[in-house]
Amino acid sequence: MQTSACIFDLDGVIVDTARYHFLAWKRLTDQLGIHFTEEDNERLKGVSRIASLDIILEIGKVNADENQKHEYATRKNKWYVEYISKMTPDEILPGSLAFIKELRNAGIRVAIGSASKNTPMILERVGISELFDAVADGNIVKRAKPDPEVFLKAAELLDIEPQRCVVFEDAVAGVQAALNAGMMCIGIGSPGILKKAQFVISGLNEMNLMKLRILENEIRS
Ligand code: B16
Numbered sequence: 700m701q702t703s704a705c706i707f708d709l710d711g712v713i714v715d716t717a718r719y720h721f722l723a724w725k726r727l728t729d730q731l732g733i734h735f736t737e738e739d740n741e742r743l744k745g746v747s748r749i750a751s752l753d754i755i756l757e758i759g760k761v762n763a764d765e766n767q768k769h770e771y772a773t774r775k776n777k778w779y780v781e782y783i784s785k786m787t788p789d790e791i792l793p794g795s796l797a798f799i800k801e802l803r804n805a806g807i808r809v810a811i812g813s814a815s816k817n818t819p820m821i822l823e824r825v826g827i828s829e830l831f832d833a834v835a836d837g838n839i840v841k842r843a844k845p846d847p848e849v850f851l852k853a854a855e856l857l858d859i860e861p862q863r864c865v866v867f868e869d870a871v872a873g874v875q876a877a878l879n880a881g882m883m884c885i886g887i888g889s890p891g892i893l894k895k896a897q898f899v900i901s902g903l904n905e906m907n908l909m910k911l912r913i914l915e916n917e918i919r920s
């Protein structure tokens with residue numbers, strides 16, 4: 700079965716916003732007296748904002764009620780938005796634009812499937828809002844990855860069956876979400892971490908349509 704649509708995670712696949720998330724969480728954890736490292740930040744990739752905060756509070760062994768949690772998450776997001784509002788098109792990861800344009804020229808539909816509620820601002824800042832046929836993000840889905848909701852929503856918006864979609868994902872929870880959606884998944888990162896992805900590359904600069912066609916034949920046959 701041939702691929703009719705590609706769904707891209709945003710953070711870690713098309714842009715590297717993990718460092719901005721880290722800087723913003725670090726400002727919060729410094730204020731709360733929690734020791735938070737870049738290694739800890741790895742655990743937050745692909746995880747929703749509030750679930751990320753829960754992990755951080757658990758690391759710091761800090762208790763907080765719902766009101767406090769809401770205030771902490773809002774404080775962090777305010778700083779995060781300050782950082783991403785200064786993003787430029789130079790921050791698009793290598794190979795992303797060329798691959799997405801190649802897909803579009805071949806009639807393959809393209810969508811975003813991201814946990815981030817800041818997806819529209821990021822796409823706008825880096826100048827690629829017009830590039831996607833559909834955007835499924837944290838503003839329209841309720842259940843966080845590894846739940847398949849975000850990818851199923853993207854497929855629905857594109858009007859393409861899940862079995863004809865390929866997901867590109869950098870987070871363990873995101874790879875699982877793609878598989879749960881019944882989609883083929885190509886991991887972006889390390890094969891040692893993204894163990895369940897059917898194939899792993901280090902970035903979209905390693906992908907092109909011919910390679911995708913070869914992979915789908917191997918994986919779907
Ligand atoms: P926001 P993705 C995810 O984006 C990030 O990887 C994760 O670190 C972040 O907590 C989450 O978005 C929510 O982001 O606070 O902007 O709503 O990888 O699914 O594109």
Ligand code: MG
Nearest residue numbers: 708710711869
């Ligand atoms: Mg990601």
